[in-house]
Amino acid sequence: MALKYVAEYRDGDLAKKLIQSIHDLKIGKIRLMEVCGTHTMSIFRYGIKGVLPKNITLLSGPGCPVCVTAQKDIDTYIEFAKSDKFIVTTFGDLLKVPGSSSSLQKEKADGADVRIVYSAFDALAIATDNPEKQVLFCAIGFETTIPTIAATLLVAEKQNIPNFSIHSSHKLTPPALAALMQTKGVELDGFLLPGHVSVITGTDAYRSVHEEYNIPSVIAGFEPLDILKGILMLATQSKMKRPALENAYPRAVSDQGNVKAKEIMNQVFEIGNATWRGIGEIPDSGMVLNKKFEKFNACSRFDIDIQDTKEPKGCACGEILMGLKTPEDCKLYAKACTPMNPVGPCMVSSEGSCAAYYKYNR
Amino acid sequence: MCLAVPSKITEINKTTSMGIVDVDGVTREASLMLLDDVKIGDYVIVHAGFAISKVDRQSAEQTLADIREMLAIDNQIRSNEDQSHKGRKTESE
Numbered sequence: 001m002a003l004k005y006v007a008e009y010r011d012g013d014l015a016k017k018l019i020q021s022i023h024d025l026k027i028g029k030i031r032l033m034e035v036c037g038t039h040t041m042s043i044f045r046y047g048i049k050g051v052l053p054k055n056i057t058l059l060s061g062p063g064c065p066v067c068v069t070a071q072k073d074i075d076t077y078i079e080f081a082k083s084d085k086f087i088v089t090t091f092g093d094l095l096k097v098p099g100s101s102s103s104l105q106k107e108k109a110d111g112a113d114v115r116i117v118y119s120a121f122d123a124l125a126i127a128t129d130n131p132e133k134q135v136l137f138c139a140i141g142f143e144t145t146i147p148t149i150a151a152t153l154l155v156a157e158k159q160n161i162p163n164f165s166i167h168s169s170h171k172l173t174p175p176a177l178a179a180l181m182q183t184k185g186v187e188l189d190g191f192l193l194p195g196h197v198s199v200i201t202g203t204d205a206y207r208s209v210h211e212e213y214n215i216p217s218v219i220a221g222f223e224p225l226d227i228l229k230g231i232l233m234l235a236t237q238s239k240m241k242r243p244a245l246e247n248a249y250p251r252a253v254s255d256q257g258n259v260k261a262k263e264i265m266n267q268v269f270e271i272g273n274a275t276w277r278g279i280g281e282i283p284d285s286g287m288v289l290n291k292k293f294e295k296f297n298a299c300s301r302f303d304i305d306i307q308d309t310k311e312p313k314g315c316a317c318g319e320i321l322m323g324l325k326t327p328e329d330c331k332l333y334a335k336a337c338t339p340m341n342p343v344g345p346c347m348v349s350s351e352g353s354c355a356a357y358y359k360y361n362r
Numbered sequence: 363m364c365l366a367v368p369s370k371i372t373e374i375n376k377t378t379s380m381g382i383v384d385v386d387g388v389t390r391e392a393s394l395m396l397l398d399d400v401k402i403g404d405y406v407i408v409h410a411g412f413a414i415s416k417v418d419r420q421s422a423e424q425t426l427a428d429i430r431e432m433l434a435i436d437n438q439i440r441s442n443e444d445q446s447h448k449g450r451k452t453e454s455e
């Protein structure tokens with residue numbers, strides 16, 4: 001493979017040696033959480049669970065953006081799609097997520113103008129091209145995505161585009177980790193921290209959570225060697241009883257993170273509370289539009305009324321996101337709930353734990 | 363949503379802050395608004411249409427060197443343990 005910075009990190013010989021070293025630790029039972037959905041995908045794609053010692057359990061965390069989006073936010077997006085004044089623009093993963101009574105996909109099939117975009121910029125371009133319509137962008141995502149949406153709004157502001165707005169369901173990672181650690185029943189011995197969230201936040205962002213809970217924490221990239229190295233570092237910390245905050249992905253992540261991206265993000269958004277599926281409201285775990293950019297807030301600009309939000313019955317997504325259950329603990333898994341016919345978001349998103357189990361683990 | 367594979371910058375439009383990036387022959391547009399001082403030939407991580415980080419060549423190589431070193435030390439410990447194990451065994455025999 002000619003890909004730079006990739007082939008070397010898929011080196012089979014080195015991987016085998018890393019796996020051997022993990023086994024040689026002869027570690028007692030530990031539970032590690034891979035916080036990020038992209039890690040979940042890589043772990044399944046490369047069959048990493050299968051090569052680890054039985055004593056190491058890997059659990060998926062609250063790092064799949066679609067999965068953690070609260071039902072009320074999903075309903076809000078769907079409600080906008082029902083209005084023929086609107087073009088609703090969204091990342092593809094959100095399309096099939098079932099709301100209380102519909103989904104964006106259903107609305108689209110019924111004639112609503114719902115368009116998949118690859119970036120927030122594309123959504124803005126749709127607004128420019130359709131001045132007679134209002135364009136809503138479904139703003140979901142973590143620290144990795146928030147600056148891209150902020151940058152788009154800076155451009156929208158500069159170009160004075162009147163028919164573009166967002167509904168923000170943004171989430172911040174460190175407060176969620178702290179909330180997890182405070183949740184009864186959650187037992188974790190280490191965090192495999194997200195690579196690309198950390199590109200923006202930097203290593204320093206996790207310091208307070210790490211110190212408060214004294215939990216092994218390692219930032220890792222997404223190639224097999226990155227993940228194996230991260231797991232080896234976590235297991236070693238655990239074995240030595242020396243919890244540390246370490247960065248195993250220094251080729252992309254620095255201590256301070258992407259300062260420019262953070263500045264852009266803070267020009268447009270400010271910290272606010274956010275509601276997470278399954279976890280509930282976590283103080284200071286979201287990013288909402290600040291006063292200057294409030295005019296881009298779809299819900300304050302347009303009257304939209306969401307009542308009677310209903311979670312999908314029997315879906316254990318919330319508990320899965322907290323590491324309390326695995327997809328196989330859900331009675332609907334692979335029966336009533338499949339990727340073709342998903343009941344909950346964890347089966348919809350390609351980064352969702354249920355979807356990954358379904359694809360690779362059956 | 364996250365493209366984990368680094369892309370190479372092949373073109374930069376300074377006025378629009380847009381660039382063309384290439385992953386193994388597949389090219390697409392990406393905004394460079396979130397990065398300072400990028401130049402053609404740099405490898406970047408692209409997320410949702412934006413380059414969010416440069417990939418640092420030196421630390422890419424360093425990480426691999428670290429892994430090799432870590433494994434070498436591990437092997438060293440293991441072979442030492444084997445040695446001492448054997449040693450003890452002989453003693454008790």
Ligand code: SF4
Binds near residue numbers: 314315332342344347
């Ligand atoms: S299998 Fe389906 S219903 Fe069960 S937790 Fe996963 S998404 Fe929810």
